Amino acid sequence: MGKASKRRHCPVLRGDITPADCGEHRHSRHACPADCPFNPFAPAQYDLLLGLEDGLDRASVAELCRGSPGAVTRIDAAGRANPDHGLHAGIVRQLFFERDAGGRVFAERWEAAGLSGLRNDARVLFRGKARMRVALLEFHRVLDDRQLEAVDLLDPATGPIRLVDRSSAARMARFITVLTWVYPLPHFWRMSGTGIVLPDFGATTGREAILEIIRHLGGPVETGAERALWLARNFCRVDEAIKAVADARHHLMLSAVDAQFGAATYALEGGFRESLARLSRHDDVADDTLSAEETGEGFSHAKVWFDTPRPGAVHLPGGARPGLGRVLLGPKVWRVEAIGAARLARLRQIFEQRLGARVRFTHERRDDLARRLDLAKPEPDHALVPPRLLDAVDEFELSSSALPAPPAGESLEEYGARLKHDFRQALLSAPLPALGGLTPRAAAADPARRPALIEIMKRHVRDLDEDNLRSGRDDDINALLRELGLHEIDFPPPPPRARLRDEEDEEEEDDMDQAGEEEPGRLAPDLSRRPAPPLFDPPLLPEEAARRLESGTAEIGAASAALEELDLSGATLEDDLSVLAEDMLTDEEYDLLFPLALQAWFALVPRGVRAPRLRVAAMQDSVVRGAGQLRDSTREGFESFVNASRQPGLLCALVEALTHFVTQQPEKRRPTPQGFIGVLLILSALVDELDQARRAGR
Numbered sequence: 187m188g189k190a191s192k193r194r195h196c197p198v199l200r201g202d203i204t205p206a207d208c209g210e211h212r213h214s215r216h217a218c219p220a221d222c223p224f225n226p227f228a229p230a231q232y233d234l235l236l237g238l239e240d241g242l243d244r245a246s247v248a249e250l251c252r253g254s255p256g257a258v259t260r261i262d263a264a265g266r267a268n269p270d271h272g273l274h275a276g277i278v279r280q281l282f283f284e285r286d287a288g289g290r291v292f293a294e295r296w297e298a299a300g301l302s303g304l305r306n307d308a309r310v311l312f313r314g315k316a317r318m319r320v321a322l323l324e325f326h327r328v329l330d331d332r333q334l335e336a337v338d339l340l341d342p343a344t345g346p347i348r349l350v351d352r353s354s355a356a357r358m359a360r361f362i363t364v365l366t367w368v369y370p371l372p373h374f375w376r377m378s379g380t381g382i383v384l385p386d387f388g389a390t391t392g393r394e395a396i397l398e399i400i401r402h403l404g405g406p407v408e409t410g411a412e413r414a415l416w417l418a419r420n421f422c423r424v425d426e427a428i429k430a431v432a433d434a435r436h437h438l439m440l441s442a443v444d445a446q447f448g449a450a451t452y453a454l455e456g457g458f459r460e461s462l463a464r465l466s467r468h469d470d471v472a473d474d475t476l477s478a479e480e481t482g483e484g485f486s487h488a489k490v491w492f493d494t495p496r497p498g499a500v501h502l503p504g505g506a507r508p509g510l511g512r513v514l515l516g517p518k519v520w521r522v523e524a525i526g527a528a529r530l531a532r533l534r535q536i537f538e539q540r541l542g543a544r545v546r547f548t549h550e551r552r553d554d555l556a557r558r559l560d561l562a563k564p565e566p567d568h569a570l571v572p573p574r575l576l577d578a579v580d581e582f583e584l585s586s587s588a589l590p591a592p593p594a595g596e597s598l599e600e601y602g603a604r605l606k607h608d609f610r611q612a613l614l615s616a617p618l619p620a621l622g623g624l625t626p627r628a629a630a631a632d633p634a635r636r637p638a639l640i641e642i643m644k645r646h647v648r649d650l651d652e653d654n655l656r657s658g659r660d661d662d663i664n665a666l667l668r669e670l671g672l673h674e675i676d677f678p679p680p681p682p683r684a685r686l687r688d689e690e691d692e693e694e695e696d697d698m699d700q701a702g703e704e705e706p707g708r709l710a711p712d713l714s715r716r717p718a719p720p721l722f723d724p725p726l727l728p729e730e731a732a733r734r735l736e737s738g739t740a741e742i743g744a745a746s747a748a749l750e751e752l753d754l755s756g757a758t759l760e761d762d763l764s765v766l767a768e769d770m771l772t773d774e775e776y777d778l779l780f781p782l783a784l785q786a787w788f789a790l791v792p793r794g795v796r797a798p799r800l801r802v803a804a805m806q807d808s809v810v811r812g813a814g815q816l817r818d819s820t821r822e823g824f825e826s827f828v829n830a831s832r833q834p835g836l837l838c839a840l841v842e843a844l845t846h847f848v849t850q851q852p853e854k855r856r857p858t859p860q861g862f863i864g865v866l867l868i869l870s871a872l873v874d875e876l877d878q879a880r881r882a883g884r
Contacts, residue, residue, distance in 0.1 A: 197222055213310045213372050220373040226307050227372045229350050232332050235311075239376075242308045242315075249303070250280055250292055257292075268422040274379030275421045278367060282318055283418045311371070318369040318378060320417035322396055323349075325358050328680035333374070334358055339393040341409060350374045357686060359651030360677055361644040363392040365424065382425050385432045389578050389620060391641060399427045402572035426567070431575045433566035438576060447724060448530035448552045450522045456544030458517060464541065465489065465513065477719065478792045479734075480514055487515040491533060513537065520545060527552070553724035603661055606653075610646060610666060618642070630670040640675055643667060651680060658685035711756035711796075718795040718880060725877075726789070731836040734789035735843060748784055757797035759787055765802050766809060766868045775861040778847055782840055782865070783872055789836060790876045798879035800872075808871035816863060831870055832877040840869050 193202040198216040205224075212218045218225045226234045250257050257280045264276025282293050293316040296302075301309045320340075327335040332352040338344060349368070354377065366381030387395040397407045403423055405416040417424065454461060465471055466489070474488040493510035511524030511533040522537050524530040530552075538545065593601075614626045621629040621638055629635035643666075650663045660682065667676045726734065752759055763783055767776050791798060816827055831837040844865060848856055857865065 194224060210306045212306065214306055218372070227310070229333055229374060232350060232352060235350075238307055238311055242304070242311050245303060245308070246281060246312065246315075247277060249296060250277075253295070254280065254292065264422070268425065271380045271382070271425050272422050274367070275418075278318060278379065279419060282316055283415060314371045314376075315369050315378070318367055318418075319414050320365065320421060321368045322363065322365050322384075322393060323368070323377075323381075324361060324363045324392065326360060326677045328355050328358055328360075328683075330681060331355055331683075338368075339363070339391075340396070340413075348374045349377060351377050356683055357655060358680070359648045359655070360680070361648045361675070365396065365421075365428075367421075382428060384428065386645065387431070387575060388435070389638060389641070390575060395428075395431070395575055396424070398572045398574055399424055399431070403427060403570070423570075427570040427572075430566040430568070430570040431572070434568065434571045434576055437566070446527045446530070446552045447525055448523065448527060448550065450530065450534050450550040451548050452520045452522070452541075452545040453548050454516075454518055454520055454544065455546050456541075458515075461520075461541060461544045462487065462515065464544070465515075468540070470510075471513075474512060475719075476514070478794075483514075483516075484519070485514040485516045485521070489513040489515065491536075493529075510536075599657060599659070603657075603659060606650075607661065610663065613646075614666065614670065626670055630672065639670070640672060643670070643672055644675055647675065654679075655683065655686045710753075712754045715755065715794065715796040718791055718798050725833045726835045728835040728838050731789065731833070731839040732842070734836075735785045735839050748788070751793050752784075752787070752797070755791075755793075755795065755797035757787070757791075758800060759783065759797075762800050762802050762805065763868065763872075766805055766871065767864075770809075770864045770868075771861060772857075775857045775865055778844065778857060779865045779868055782843055782847070782869055785843070786836065786840060786869060786873055787876065790833070790873070790880060798876065800875050800879060805868075805871040805875050808874055809867045812867045812870050813863075816867070827870070832874045837870055837873055840873070841866065844869070 193204055194208060195201070196203040196208065196216070197219055208224055212225060213227060218227075220228045222228065223230075225231060226238060261273065261276040261280060264279075265273035268275070280292060282291055285291050286295070290298075293312070297313075297316070301312060304312060321338040322340045323336040324339050325334055325336045326346065329335060329348075332350050332355050334349045334351065334355050335346050336349060337346055347368075363384040364381040365384065367378040368375050369378060384392045384395070390398070400413070400416070401407050403420065405420060406413045470492045471489050472492070474490040476485055476488045480488065490512055491510045493508040510529055511522060514521040514523070522530070522533055524533045530550075534547075538547070596604075617623045617625055618629075620642060621635050624632060624635055626639055626642070629639040647663055647667070650661060653659070654661055660679070662679055664676055664679065667673075760780075763776075763780060767779060771779060812827060816824070828834050828837050828841070844862070848862065
């Protein structure tokens with residue numbers, strides 16, 4: 187006698203059902219509840235859904251290619267035209283939006299054929315995907331490790347929608363806005379493929395910006411099927427327009443900012459001690475720290491010169507004082523430095539009045555950092571830019587401030603978090619140009635200004651959520667929202683989540699043993715070190731770069747001492763280089779790379795400081811871009827590659843050093859041409875990332 191068939195309880199039928207009947211009829215004949223353990227479309231069965239999606243995607247594309255031979259060519263062309271979004275957009279268009287001569291899309295033709303080859307669960311999933319559309323999601327809540335809540339700003343009348351996506355839940359911040367593909371499933375929505383994270387458009391909201399881009403590109407702006415179809419067919423054009431608008435706004439912003447780095451040099455005519463005493467007797471001057479480079483130039487003292495706070499400026503927290511510039515003092519030469527032509531002129535005037543005949547001006551040099559940054563970016567395609575989105579471009583002013591040391595017993599992390607909280611609190615009472623000169627407290631009660639205030643506070647919420655993700659903290663801003671009465675955006679903060687090591691979600695963890703101790707042979711970082719000071723100097727000239735490469739590691743001493751300095755600084759250089767070099771360099775080629783990378787590090791990072799934070803994913807992207815630039819093997823192509831560097835002089839010096847190292851190697855140990863290029867690409871990516879990290883104060 188055979189075994190009885192296993193049956194399971196069905197909450198819909200309120201009785202038992204065979205596994206075969208359950209699998210064949212769930213969500214087609216039966217509306218299964220989300221708490222049924224056999225429901226593959228329940229949030230708790232997320233891993234099952236991922237496997238189902240993967241199999242369906244392969245089957246759909248295979249069926250599409252069998253029935254529409256030209257689809258492969260069109261999809262491939264879409265992917266080449268837009269590497270970020272084109273492949274997915276091309277597949278989706280061919281599956282769900284492009285109609286044949288009979289007026290039917292592929293999904294309708296396959297449905298009419300009974301979705302041959304698919305089982306019930308895959309058919310339910312495919313029918314959900316057939317309802318795919320482009321949405322502008324503004325995320326409001328992270329509910330748990332896989333569920334999020336958002337609103338479609340292009341169709342806000344539908345209200346909040348719940349989405350399930352584990353990777354997004356792990357890194358999402360409130361009020362991030364993403365243009366992406368979504369489709370409904372029985373208990374939630376899913377995002378599909380890729381998404382475009384919207385940049386800030388100043389006073390223009392994300393919804394207003396997207397509608398303006400649609401209008402500018404000739405699409406329909408009214409809600410409805412026509413606009414939905416246009417967005418599906420023009421997703422990549424919208425992406426290109428968003429990038430062009432962001433680049434154009436960035437260009438206008440840099441054009442308006444006074445970002446000249448200026449240095450005025452004076453010969454010291456009076457006695458050093460008397461002149462130092464005269465300079466230091468006023469409370470607007472305080473001691474500052476010299477960098478190793480400044481000490482090498484012969485300076486023995488550094489002073490920071492404080493500025494007078496401007497009327498209406500946001501109060502600086504924690505006793506911070508705005509900086510006007512610095513003064514470097516040597517036995518015979520003094521130098522005045524400031525960021526901004528106006529600041530330098532003002533500092534020079536005060537300095538000369540205070541020192542009088544004790545100093546004699548000799549020369550001045552300036553470097554326009556804003557123009558340098560602007561020239562580094564390609565010219566945007568202005569045909570894609572709606573003129574209205576260039577109105578009211580954000581204005582900013584480069585400035586610095588000095589903070590007292592944290593109180594005893596308070597960590598730097600806690601100190602920094604408290605200062606940010608105090609700054610946000612002070613912001614509530616500060617008149618803001620974006621609010622027509624009103625303070626946030628006053629704007630909250632003004633119906634005309636309240637929408638602009640909401641957008642401003644959304645940015646602060648988003649920034650704090652992202653800070654918490656990077657730091658692992660759980661600081662909250664909702665008390666400020668309630669203080670302003672902004673109930674519209676008072677959503678609970680995300681639940682505790684794993685700390686992101688970087689801006690990019692890195693899968694690899696630090697090399698630790700099972701006991702959680704540091705990797706053997708490495709020293710623990712010195713947590714008392716200060717961060718590396720922000721870099722304001724112009725890029726190194728080739729002669730200075732070559733000098734630094736020669737003296738950088740020599741100043742540290744032996745190679746072991748250099749590695750100890752890396753460990754104490756908390757640098758991840760060795761691990762980062764290993765990731766970049768994996769599957770790209772042989773062991774012998776890596777042995778060429780590492781000492782040059784070490785020299786590049788000490789050419790740009792002073793010793794005795796906390797290491798700047800490097801982004802491995804950004805360096806990997808840089809390697810890919812550089813490889814594309816070096817496809818042109820001509821001298822002009824190589825010069826273009828070097829000149830695109832943030833530190834072209836240093837990169838030139840590294841190329842010379844690399845060439846010298848290679849020629850000193852025995853013939854059998856010399857790298858292949860591909861290996862040589864690989865070492866060069868990684869060095870270029872490292873130099874760019876170090877320069878950017880120092881200038882951003884990371």
